[in-house]
Amino acid sequence: xxxxxxxxxxxxxxxxxxxxxxxxxxxxxxxxxxxxxxxxxxxxxxxxxxxxxxxxxxxxxxxxxxxxxxxxxxxxxxxxxxxxxxxxxxxxxxxxxxxxxxxxxxxxxxxxxxxxxxxxxxxxxxxxxxxxxxxxxxxxxxxxxxxxxxxxxxxxxxxxxxxxxxxxxxxxxxxxxxxxxxxxxxxxxxxxxxxxxxxxxxxxxxxxxxxxxxxxxxxxxxxxxxxxxxxxxxxxxxxxxxxxxxxxxxxxxxxxxxxxxxxxxxxxxxxxxxxxxxxxxxxxxxxxxxxxxxxxxxxxxxxxxxxxxxxxxxxxxxxxxxxxxxxxxxxxxxxxxxxxxxxxxxxxxxxxxxxxxxxxxxxxxxxxxxxxxxxxxxxxxxxxxxxxxxxxxxxxxxxxxxxxxxxxxxxxxxxxxxxxxxxxxxxxxxxxxxxxxxxxxxxxxxxxxxxxxxxxxx
Amino acid sequence: xxxxxxxxxxxxxxxxxxxxxxxxxxxxxxxxxxxxxxxxxxxxxxxxxxxxxxxxxxxxxxxxxxxxxxxxxxxxxxxxxxxxxxxxxxxxxxxxxxxxxxxxxxxxxxxxxxxxxxxxxxxxxxxxxxxxxxxxxxxxxxxxxxxxxxxxxxxxxxxxxx
Numbered sequence: 141x142x143x144x145x146x147x148x149x150x151x152x153x154x155x156x157x158x159x160x161x162x163x164x165x166x167x168x169x170x171x172x173x174x175x176x177x178x179x180x181x182x183x184x185x186x187x188x189x190x191x192x193x194x195x196x197x198x199x200x201x202x203x204x205x206x207x208x209x210x211x212x213x214x215x216x217x218x219x220x221x222x223x224x225x226x227x228x229x230x231x232x233x234x235x236x237x238x239x240x241x242x243x244x245x246x247x248x249x250x251x252x253x254x255x256x257x258x259x260x261x262x263x264x265x266x267x268x269x270x271x272x273x274x275x276x277x278x279x280x281x282x283x284x285x286x287x288x289x290x291x292x293x294x295x296x297x298x299x300x301x302x303x304x305x306x307x308x309x310x311x312x313x314x315x316x317x318x319x320x321x322x323x324x325x326x327x328x329x330x331x332x333x334x335x336x337x338x339x340x341x342x343x344x345x346x347x348x349x350x351x352x353x354x355x356x357x358x359x360x361x362x363x364x365x366x367x368x369x370x371x372x373x374x375x376x377x378x379x380x381x382x383x384x385x386x387x388x389x390x391x392x393x394x395x396x397x398x399x400x401x402x403x404x405x406x407x408x409x410x411x412x413x414x415x416x417x418x419x420x421x422x423x424x425x426x427x428x429x430x431x432x433x434x435x436x437x438x439x440x441x442x443x444x445x446x447x448x449x450x451x452x453x454x455x456x457x458x459x460x461x462x463x464x465x466x467x468x469x470x471x472x473x474x475x476x477x478x479x480x481x482x483x484x485x486x487x488x489x490x491x492x493x494x495x496x497x498x499x500x501x502x503x504x505x506x507x508x509x510x511x512x513x514x515x516x517x518x519x520x521x522x523x524x525x526x527x528x529x530x531x532x533x534x535x536x537x538x539x540x541x542x543x544x545x546x547x548x549x550x551x552x553x554x555x556x557x558x559x560x561x562x563x564x565x566x567x568x569x570x571x572x573x574x575x576x577x578x579x580x581x582x583x584x585x586x587x588x589x590x591x592x593x594x595x596x597x598x
Numbered sequence: 599x600x601x602x603x604x605x606x607x608x609x610x611x612x613x614x615x616x617x618x619x620x621x622x623x624x625x626x627x628x629x630x631x632x633x634x635x636x637x638x639x640x641x642x643x644x645x646x647x648x649x650x651x652x653x654x655x656x657x658x659x660x661x662x663x664x665x666x667x668x669x670x671x672x673x674x675x676x677x678x679x680x681x682x683x684x685x686x687x688x689x690x691x692x693x694x695x696x697x698x699x700x701x702x703x704x705x706x707x708x709x710x711x712x713x714x715x716x717x718x719x720x721x722x723x724x725x726x727x728x729x730x731x732x733x734x735x736x737x738x739x740x741x742x743x744x745x746x747x748x749x750x751x752x753x754x755x756x757x758x759x760x
Contacts, residue, residue: 231758232758235758235759251682252682252683252684252685253682253683254682254683254686271682271683271686274683275686279686279690283686289759292759301726302726302727302730303673303688303692303725303726303727305726310685315753315756316756318756318757318759322756323759325753326753326754326756326758329749329750329753329754330754332750333750333754343697344693344697346746346750347693347694347696347697347700348689348690348692348693348696349749349750349753350693350696350731350746350749351689351692351693351695351696351727351731352689352692353749353753354727354730354731354734355689355692355727360730361734362734363734363737363738363745363748363749363752364752365741365743365748404751497742594751594755595748595749595751595752595755596752596755597749597752597753597755597756
């Protein structure tokens with residue numbers, strides 16, 4: 141149903157967002173970079189279409205969108221990746237303002253032209269033709285980003301494929317060359333992932349990005365999914381193993397910690413429980429202000445309470461096991477924690493996650509008892525705190541006795557044993573076969589493993 | 599008497615609501631067999647106007663047949679200048695086709711149906727760009743992945759030029 145609402149409101153939303161007034165803060169920042177807007181600034185708190193010339197209001201609206209594609213405070217998925225609230229992490233605004241200096245509103249242009257720049261002697265001036273103002277804000281913003289890339293010397297080439305095959309100067313060679321069309325696609329995707337525009341507009345800009353990516357590059361982009369495992373050890377060292385022959389050293393953390401991947405972020409729980417858990421971007425360095433609900437819950441605890449945490453997983457439905465209580469986020473709409481006491485089901489001390497299918501994207505979580513008994517759990521729905529449990533399974537008890545962490549990446553399953561060795565696990569029916577992995581680095585003293593999935597375009 | 603009237607009125611209101619929902623079900627769901635027949639028989643139009651595409655794609659009750667018709671139609675595009683109004687309109691037209699394709703595939707309930715429809719689009723779409731989008735979409739589906747989500751993440755992983 142949501143899809144249909146999105147579709148219906150695509151155009152309405154464009155109109156609504158285009159007519160909303162601009163807060164003084166935004167216009168002031170725009171005027172800081174583009175002095176042409178200074179004349180519109182007054183004592184008002186916000187500026188509407190009637191307060192400015194119509195065309196300059198539209199330019200300001202698209203600049204406002206570009207500016208806010210880079211939130212000062214990233215709006216991370218506060219529910220630990222179990223709700224999807226993507227952000228644009230890239231600083232498009234500084235990219236844009238480092239190149240564009242002023243705008244020239246043209247009363248006429250060469251037939252059909254929307255906007256243009258003079259790359260080498262243009263002085264950062266973007267010429268906007270009458271047609272430019274016929275488009276909605278997201279198209280205007282994307283067009284302006286496209287144009288500023290020409291200031292860097294990127295020009296177009298003849299299309300050798302796609303719907304415009306044969307057209308001269310209508311394509312770029314490939315998306316990874318970072319030419320004007322690559323920037324357009326990146327800007328559109330930035331908008332599609334931003335919280336600044338409506339869901340309906342996001343659907344439209346997402347589709348525009350896809351069509352442009354597959355139409356405007358002579359080398360058709362390909363999507364590749366790179367999977368790897370992030371291994372952290374007792375010395376604080378982190379390695380990224382490509383599941384084959386390569387293990388790249390990533391960094392050494394100040395304090396040894398368990399690293400968990402959630403959505404596009406890493407949540408890090410130091411072994412020293414006096415230290416708070418925190419979240420970083422994928423580079424393990426850039427701190428994200430909001431650590432997520434699991435980490436915040438953990439951080440709110442006293443040291444003695446923190447010591448009661450036995451296991452944490454961000455896979456599947458997620459879950460924290462504390463003193464035989466299962467804590468998880470089932471109510472994704474409200475972001476409320478479920479807290480279930482497990483005493484009537486047994487005594488559990490670990491959580492493992494097994495892939496539901498060969499893609500390794502969806503995991504089924506199991507609580508594991510000291511004796512290796514398994515108990516599956518699932519959220520009843522995304523709008524309630526109710527948790528459903530399966531039957532206790534004792535068939536794998538002996539195979540799981542020394543496993544501290546188990547998860548799947550791609551179509552393979554990996555585990556850590558009590559010695560800190562990474563092992564490969566193969567589940568067939570009721571039997572588990574396991575073998576120690578011959579890593580290109582020393583295979584010992586690991587304290588956590590995290591599956592990393594990174595889609596790449598090339 | 600008053601109670602009877604109220605009851606009757608309530609019955610009428612409920613009847614109208616049920617009828618409306620039933621009508622909606624009728625337009626949005628199809629017999630898979632019937633659609634497969636229509637899928638095989640569908641012939642792509644050489645081109646289609648942006649206005650016509652908008653009309654279908656923004657209609658929440660568009661049928662699968664209508665969405666397929668839009669998806670595999672040719673492009674109404676003859677513009678040479680990449681920065682022109684027409685070029686951007688053509689880009690919009692292509693984007694609407696992508697939305698139509700996405701909606702079309704999402705209406706299929708199982709993976710076999712999705713792959714079959716994508717295969718058909720790959721083989722018949724007049725717009726080569728839509729064929730390529732469908733190919734990539736098909737690869738993602740085969741690997742149990744979400745094409746649109748992976749696409750956004752992959753592009754998002756591209757560095758911003760200095």
